[in-house]
Amino acid sequence: MSDLLTPEEMKANLDYHTPHSGWMNTPVNIRKGMYCYASNPKSVETLGLPNARKWNPMEEDWELPENWQQILHEGFKERLERFRSIKVFMDICVRCGACSDKCHFFIGTGDPKNMPVLRAELLRSVYRNDFTRFGKIFGKLAGARPMTANVLKEWWYYLFQCTECRRCSLFCPYGIDTAEITIFGRELLNLLGLNIDWIATPVANCYRTGNHLGIQPHAYKDMLDFFVDDIEDITGLRLEPNFNKKGADILFITPSGDVFADPGTYTCMGYMMLFHYLKEKYGLDVTWSTYASEGGNFGFFTAHEVMKRLNAKMYAEAKRLGVKWILGGECGHMWRVIHQYMDTMNGPADFLEEPVSPITGTKFENAKSTKMVHITEFTADLIKHNKLELDPSRNDHLKVTFHDSCNPSRGMGMFEEPRYVIKNVCNHFYDMPRNTIKEQTFCCGSGSGLNAGEDMELRMMGGLPRANAVRHVHEKHGVNILANVCAVDRAALPALMEYWVPEVDVTGTTELVANALLMPGEKKRTTDLRSEPLPGMEEEADE
């Protein structure tokens, strides 16, 4: 026989079995494909955040400031006093394990440190060591450990493997919200300049030019003008969107992703067509802003102060333009910021009116204080009152399912509105299984600033539970399109589908609405917004 190893011997040599040591003794192994590049120091500087420098997660030395342990300790202490929730979350977990298998990252990676309870233990162990008598005395026995460079690396690696989706909190009998712990932990990491670039640079751009991409006002307008041409080709109608119009009824703000990246751009065209329709039919005056040109808020993934700064600009612009209230586009985390944080950060926005639909008279009670209404609620209300003329058969080539984005669903309780809208503009709708939608929805795996390219393996594993449910409705009902109300979804899900269920495409919800919308004076439409032939129009579309 040759001296080659048998498969079993090879297996023994390779040691597939992760050591059965306790989690504290299992050292962190930073793996390519699982993390995002370190933040560009220039971006960190622009934001005035501390310890901007070049560093590389794969290198031994992270070039930390000399007194980094002290900085962390003091930062921890200060925040324990400021955020009562964090103090409570640190103390009350009984390690019952109810949350442990509910995280999409644990389900996909199989890495126990992605169990929400262990993710929180990463911080809790240091909390016990630094802030509890029990931990100080009994150390490891009490689940406590001091902060070392290795612990810090572990924090960084796993806090950026959490999309802050809150699925785990749904199952915790004590309501512990691991997303809040991640938010808190990332804020501490930012004290040491340890952000990722996919977050830091968009935030710096947004701070400087008003949107994550750094698109300047004239370029933003150029893009919308470009859509005006496209819409004219499809409908024969020449739209005239308002920009920065003082005294308009409503200011519309959407994530800049809708303006620059497919398939979000089709959703953007959808908004424009809807506003045109409402103007012609009911005289509604909506304006876009080239300054508040970002609904998203990656500041939310950095630190509370930064989130506040970026959020403020939307309200500053609403004040400047003197509109009645703000209508928000299809975004995920923008709504979590508005719904959960805006009021205490920058609110109440008393200079705006309590939102009432001028067309139906509906009062949006849930937006009473923030003065900002979600476009899907707004559209659902229009449909409910028969204010839109629709031909759902234009979407007959689509078999649709709906992905509840974590933030609008778990973060603000919006479950039925998007489904109601979709069912009114499409004839074929199929929900995914119950334990994968609505409040139990599985994250896209790319939220909270993790939708970069370099962490593709992480994104594919995190998105596996979602994709698995999509595959199910694809096989059972022939579903071929995945609708959503979130710009990160529109950016991230196409890659996820390409890997797991390549037969399924991705769309925003307003795109479907605009396909079905019968606009006054339009020509006979032969294509949808993507310039694909409408069902039964294959020949006409060619002409």
Added chain:
Amino acid sequence: MGLAEILEQHKGAIVNKWFQTVIETYPQDTARFLKNRKDQFANPVGSTTLRGLQGLFDSLFTDLNREQIIGYLDPIIRIRAVQDFTPSQALAFIFELKTILRKRINQALDDKNARRACDQLESRIDIIGLIAFDIYMQCRETIFSLRTNDEHRKTLQTFKRAKLIVEDSDVQPNLKSVT
């Protein structure tokens, strides 16, 4: 008893053992979860793996059809190709079926015919292994192309070329709080 009967009789036990070997490539806590959580949506890795292994085992006794094998094999490999495994770690489980089979059918191997049938089975397992290499590579290639072509990066490039994006500015914003 002939080989076919033995295998038929022990099918459940063999597939279970095979499944056990696969999930033992994960940490202990994870293996427990993969084995015990039966809901296919709550536990896609465990349920996909088990379903695939059952299909592969059955396909050993039918006329080997490449498409069918891919149908069972692809979902398992697709998962392992992104998880924390080297290529050999990701694929070794296929060849481990040989060891499991040999242990089960040892007594029948005295019989010449049975031995021939066993050899045949083993070469079928090899074929499955070879197909697994193809799938694995294809998965990795998809990941690499997704990484580099990530759609919004492409669009961003277009913007930069069109000089629509300014990367630096001397003008610092001065945002005052609204309230």
